[in-house]
Amino acid sequence: MNKGECAEMTLLIQAGVDGELAPAEAARVAAHLDQCPACADTESQLLALSGRLRRELPFYAAPDALHAAVRARIAAAAPAPKVRSPAAPVWRRLSWRNVWPVAPFGAGAAVAAVALLLLLPTGGGLPDAVVASHVRALQPGHLMDVVSTDQHTVKPWFDGRLDFAPPVKDFQREGFPLTGGRLDYLDERPVAALVYGRRQHLIDLYVWPEEGRPDVAPTSDSRNGYNMLRWRQGGMMFWAVSDLGAQELADFVRLWRAA
Amino acid sequence: MTGPGLTEFERVVLPHLDAAHNLARWLVADATLAEDIVQDAALRAFSYFSSYRGGDAKAWLLRIVRNLAYTALDARRRAGTTSLDDGTTADGEDHPAMQVPDAADDPEASLARREGFARLDRALATLPADLRECLVLRELEELSYKEVAQVTGVPVGTVMSRLWRARQALMQSGTEGRAP
Structure with missing residues (x-):
C-alpha cells in the first residue's frame, strides 16, 4: 500500500470505529483494510483502546x-x-x-x-x-x-x-x-x-x-x-x-x- | 401548572445531569468543583431554557457545563492555586466505580482493572485539555462527532483530528488496548 493512501485512511478508519461512516465509505475502508495489514492493525488498536476506555474509566454519575x-x-x-x-x-x-x-x-x-x-x-x-x-x-x-x-x-x-x-x-x-x-x-x-x-x-x-x-x-x-x-x-x-x-x-x- | 417550563425542563434537561457531572468531573478533576459547576450549569440552563429551541438537549447542557468548567479552571489558575490536573489520581479511591463491589469480578481481575484504570487515567490526565475533552465526550459521554463539535464549538474536522491525536497519544503511552 502506498503511504499516501494510508495517511488519508487514518481518519476514515477512526470514523469507522466511531460508527460515523456512511455505508459507501465504510465499504471503501473495509476494502483497504483487507489489503493493508498496517491499517488493519491501526483499526484493531483503536477498537481495543475504545473498549478499554469504556470498560476501565469510571463514569462519574451525579451523586x-x-x-x-x-x-x-x-x-x-x-x-x-x-x-x-x-x-x-x-x-x-x-x-x-x-x-x-x-x-x-x-x-x-x-x-x-x-x-x-x-x-x-x-x-x-x-x-x-x-x-x-x-x-x-x-x-x-x-x-x-x-x-x-x-x-x-x-x-x-x-x-x-x-x-x-x-x-x-x-x-x-x-x-x-x-x-x-x-x-x-x-x-x-x-x-x-x-x-x-x-x-x-x-x-x-x-x-x-x-x-x-x-x-x-x-x-x-x-x-x-x-x-x-x-x-x-x-x-x-x-x-x-x-x-x-x-x-x-x-x-x-x-x-x-x-x- | 408549575412555573413556566419547569416540568418541561425536568423532562428534557435533567435526565442529562449524570452526563453533565461526568463531564465536569473529567474536565476539572476535582469532585467538589465538579458539583458546583453542575449546579451552576443547571441553573443557567434553566434560566436560558426559554431560548432553548429543541434539538439536542444533552449537547446543549454539556456545552454550558464545559464553558463553566473552563471558566472555573481559569479563575483557579489566576488565583494561583492547585494545578488543573492534580487530584485526578490522588482521589482515585473516591470515585464511585471503586466503591461499588463488582460481584462478577474475582479479586485478581478487579486488581488488574484498578491498575489498568490508574494507567489509563494518568495518561488521559496528561493530555492537553482540548484533546481530553474530545475523547471524554466521544468515549464516555458517547456523543457523535456532530455533538462533540456542538459542545466544543469547533468544526467536525477538528474534532476528528483531535480525537486521533488523543488516541495516538494514549496508544503510544503504553496504555494501548493490548491485554497487559
Missing part, C-alpha cells in the same frame, strides 16, 4: 445529593413556585352521585373501577417528574443505592437517610421480587424509591409521608408509554411507575395494598 440539590435550586428559581394543588377543591368536585359501592370482587377490576371515580390531588407536574425520575434511574449505574433482595436489609438502609420510615415489602413468591432501593427527590422532598423486578421489567415504587390525609384508592395515569398508579394509604403517598402493562402494574399494587 443523589447533587440531583436533589439541583432540583431544589431549580424549583426555588422557578418564577412561580411549584405548588401542590390543595386537596379540598378536588374533593369538592367529587359528586356523590358518581360514587357507588364497588364490590370487592376481582381486585384488578375493582382497582380499575375505583380509579375512574377518585382523583388524587397532585402537583400539576408530578406525573412528569415521577416518570422523568424513573427514566433517569434506568440509566446504567443509577438504579439502586442499596442492592438487596431482602426487605430486612433495604428497610434499615433508609434509616437516617430519610425523616420517615418507608414500609418495605417483598413479593418474590408472587413474581415481583424486591431488588433494591434508593433515595430520590420528588415533589420538593426526599423520597424512598423501592425497586421491584418483573421478568425483564422494573417497577419503581416511590414512597413519602403525607400524614393526616385520608386514604385514597389507586388512580392510574400514563406518560410516554410508562404506566403509573398512585394511592394514599396509612398516611403515606405511593407512586408506582413502570413500563409494565397497566394490568400487571395494577396486580402489583393490589398485592402491595393487601399485604
Whole structure:
C-alpha cells in the first residue's frame, strides 16, 4: 500500500470505529483494510483502546445529593413556585352521585373501577417528574443505592437517610421480587424509591409521608408509554411507575395494598 | 401548572445531569468543583431554557457545563492555586466505580482493572485539555462527532483530528488496548 493512501485512511478508519461512516465509505475502508495489514492493525488498536476506555474509566454519575440539590435550586428559581394543588377543591368536585359501592370482587377490576371515580390531588407536574425520575434511574449505574433482595436489609438502609420510615415489602413468591432501593427527590422532598423486578421489567415504587390525609384508592395515569398508579394509604403517598402493562402494574399494587 | 417550563425542563434537561457531572468531573478533576459547576450549569440552563429551541438537549447542557468548567479552571489558575490536573489520581479511591463491589469480578481481575484504570487515567490526565475533552465526550459521554463539535464549538474536522491525536497519544503511552 502506498503511504499516501494510508495517511488519508487514518481518519476514515477512526470514523469507522466511531460508527460515523456512511455505508459507501465504510465499504471503501473495509476494502483497504483487507489489503493493508498496517491499517488493519491501526483499526484493531483503536477498537481495543475504545473498549478499554469504556470498560476501565469510571463514569462519574451525579451523586443523589447533587440531583436533589439541583432540583431544589431549580424549583426555588422557578418564577412561580411549584405548588401542590390543595386537596379540598378536588374533593369538592367529587359528586356523590358518581360514587357507588364497588364490590370487592376481582381486585384488578375493582382497582380499575375505583380509579375512574377518585382523583388524587397532585402537583400539576408530578406525573412528569415521577416518570422523568424513573427514566433517569434506568440509566446504567443509577438504579439502586442499596442492592438487596431482602426487605430486612433495604428497610434499615433508609434509616437516617430519610425523616420517615418507608414500609418495605417483598413479593418474590408472587413474581415481583424486591431488588433494591434508593433515595430520590420528588415533589420538593426526599423520597424512598423501592425497586421491584418483573421478568425483564422494573417497577419503581416511590414512597413519602403525607400524614393526616385520608386514604385514597389507586388512580392510574400514563406518560410516554410508562404506566403509573398512585394511592394514599396509612398516611403515606405511593407512586408506582413502570413500563409494565397497566394490568400487571395494577396486580402489583393490589398485592402491595393487601399485604 | 408549575412555573413556566419547569416540568418541561425536568423532562428534557435533567435526565442529562449524570452526563453533565461526568463531564465536569473529567474536565476539572476535582469532585467538589465538579458539583458546583453542575449546579451552576443547571441553573443557567434553566434560566436560558426559554431560548432553548429543541434539538439536542444533552449537547446543549454539556456545552454550558464545559464553558463553566473552563471558566472555573481559569479563575483557579489566576488565583494561583492547585494545578488543573492534580487530584485526578490522588482521589482515585473516591470515585464511585471503586466503591461499588463488582460481584462478577474475582479479586485478581478487579486488581488488574484498578491498575489498568490508574494507567489509563494518568495518561488521559496528561493530555492537553482540548484533546481530553474530545475523547471524554466521544468515549464516555458517547456523543457523535456532530455533538462533540456542538459542545466544543469547533468544526467536525477538528474534532476528528483531535480525537486521533488523543488516541495516538494514549496508544503510544503504553496504555494501548493490548491485554497487559
